[in-house]
Amino acid sequence: MVTYNQMVVGSEESKTDDAFHALADPTRRDILRRAGGDAPSVSRLADAYPMSFAAVQKHVAVLERAGLVTKRRRGREQLVEAAPEGLADARRALEDLEEIWRGRVERMSELLAPDSEQDERKP
């Protein structure tokens, strides 16, 4: 089983990429934190930031595309709710990366061991 992100193909990968892109912005992280509370409306979120309603709506759309939030209609309002599975994907990718690095460090140690002066390892 290969867990390297370069080797995961298809929509799984683009979903995780979307999640990382979405999380790379501090405003979106803040929106996500608020959405994890009591499902604020888009207009209430817009009041919280020094930016236009449209700009906030755009941030919410990026989060939605990444599977990090869902939108729900209540009357004339659009409520934003956190979708924990999306965040779990990002967390899992970091965990995978940790496993990868543990393996790498182990192989580096082997190569650096004084009794293994080999330049090439046999397959």
Add this chain to the structure above:
Amino acid sequence: MSVASVESDLDNLTLTVIADFDAPVEAVWELWADPQKLGLWWGPPNYSTTFEPYEMSVGAEMAHVFAGPNGEAEHGVWRIEAVDPPRSLELSDADVDDDGKPNDDFALTGIAMELSETDGGTRMTVRSMFFSRDGMEAMAEGFAEGLRLSLSRMDALLAEPASSAS
């Protein structure tokens, strides 16, 4: 010769790995600087990883291929963003298509590696940062700044007097 700590920071999409080796700084640096040696530890154990020859200079690209047990091959290219032998190295990691050309909307990860001397060995700190290309362009300024910040944080982590090696 072990992983000293792993810190996962979901807010900043960063994984920091600190490892200690019973070997001089130059020997650990060689594992990154020598394409042949790099190929021996970078890829997964069941893959054969080959790096094309590269120069350790800013802007240089490090093309590599992972050959899988069933004949499949995955290509990758790193770009050297900063290098200070034998102390530190910063790379960005790009997905490429079958012709080896970088995809336009590839996902990108950044790697910042630093080595320091410890009592009888070397401490390696590697920060892996995730960001998409879109995200990077949107915060073009922030990217370089982020790397600088991460390096100064590394400096703080590795705040031992740097004695010069022979």
